[in-house]
Amino acid sequence: MAMRNFYNEIKGMKVKDLPSYIKPMLSIDYIKKSICKAMDNYNAKYIQTSSVDPVYHVCFGGMIFSYLVALPEERRHLEHQQHAKEHGGH
Known part of the structure; x- marks a missing residue:
């Protein structure tokens, strides 16, 4: 808008x-x-x-924030898994 x-x-x-x-x-x-x-x-x-909406805003905002903070670690983990799969590791 x-x-x-x-x-x-x-x-x-x-x-x-x-x-x-x-x-x-x-x-x-x-x-x-x-x-x-x-x-x-x-x-x-x-x-x-x-209104009850601010409670929802805090909950969803916290969820999104925690996801964004954990995202780099998850990407490194997935890249490591992919690399191990390609090279026969575990």
Whole structure:
């Protein structure tokens, strides 16, 4: 949704005007304000309404995070298995 809004904003611009439009969006202050706005919106949508969704967000986020942390070890393990299978090891 955010990408669609961004695309609609820049759709009618000329290419030479684009860097001057995007550069302020890459500043630390703009990013901090965007994060604060997103947190305020999340608070208003889920926390203030006593929704159960934040519990789901934490559970699924933790599951995804643990999967991503374990992924390099799993890939090394699978590569070792493949190498052993090709060379007759166990």
